[in-house]
């Protein structure tokens with residue numbers, strides 16, 4: 228069996244993530260600074276500039292998935308009316324809360340629960356589920372729930388879109404002040420947006436290390452190392468982390484170290500990770516000498532539009548330009564651009580049962596991509612957190628057959 232190569236920086240990652248959770252836990256216990264919950268592609272910069280510590284429930288839900296506890300708690304949320312068909316981040320997180328469980332308590336000494344928020348702040352740019360999720364906690368704890376209602380299925384992002392969302396950002400700042408007393412510091416906002424932009428640029432550079440042949444990292448490494456880009460963008464900590472990671476990756480590239488020794492094929496992973504099967508999937512691709520070199524998922528935390536000189540409009544643009552917000556014409560072009568950049572041989576579309584928003588194989592896109600750009604693809608059925616929706620045997624058979632076909636093409 229070939230071993231998964233671990234980057235040394237992974238140790239630093241553990242510390243950075245621990246510090247993040249301890250900081251929020253301490254704030255909650257002391258009642259200062261106030262705690263804001265935020266969606267993963269939500270207005271984190273604004274919240275930091277208003278003096279909140281920021282907690283990301285999707286990160287918590289992914290930990291429930293990765294620790295394979297999610298499937299135990301999803302039925303608890305189903306029993307109170309939250310369908311097994313809706314986001315399994317939402318159902319796993321709410322179910323775990325109702326049972327008084329959090330994996331954080333097992334991982335971090337002294338942390339007993341998820342942090343109770345002073346305010347919950349969403350952006351529906353990714354889906355409606357995040358709003359429903361936050362509203363459930365808002366009712367439970369009687370705390371304010373505020374947010375941005377985004378456009379969906381956007382082709383070209385126009386000034387009308389940008390002005391509309393920028394206006395909502397400004398109103399959100401006023402509403403946050405009214406709800407919590409925290410005030411916006413415009414200098415701090417500019418600084419936070421710059422820090423976020425720097426983090427985004429570094430994260431992009433990390434992911435583009437996989438354009439090298441052989442690639443020094445895979446999608447499965449990306450799902451781990453994306454942590455700081457998700458939960459700490461807008462801070463110096465995230466920047467320092469990616470500078471360290473990049474240094475190690477540059478060393479690997481210089482020495483020709485391959486994440487997948489004997490790399491023969493290069494794959495693009497489209498859709499959500501299957502959190503409870505990351506290790507198994509990483510090992511499967513290792514065995515098939517296939518490097519999963521790129522993914523829409525990891526790319527979702529690249530926000531090149533952010534600009535500290537124009538924080539409102541640039542935040543509005545960055546959070547509207549996201550892949551998940553866009554229409555299929557944009558997405559097709561995006562996959563073609565990614566093919567040019569990463570030189571992948573084919574695409575695996577993960578049809579995640581409970582996340583139609585991040586499953587792009589339901590409206591003929593893979594077929595059009597194949598016709599237009601000759602991109603071979605395979606679709607696997609599964610889910611991000613609900614392992615009852617994933618048939619491992621079937622997925623392995625499909626992936627093995629797909630790689631065999633790629634071999635015949637070569």
Ligand code: SF4
Pocket residue numbers: 285314315316317353354355356357499581582583584585611
């Ligand atoms: S995008 Fe998908 S996985 Fe993420 S919160 Fe929405 S439904 Fe859940």
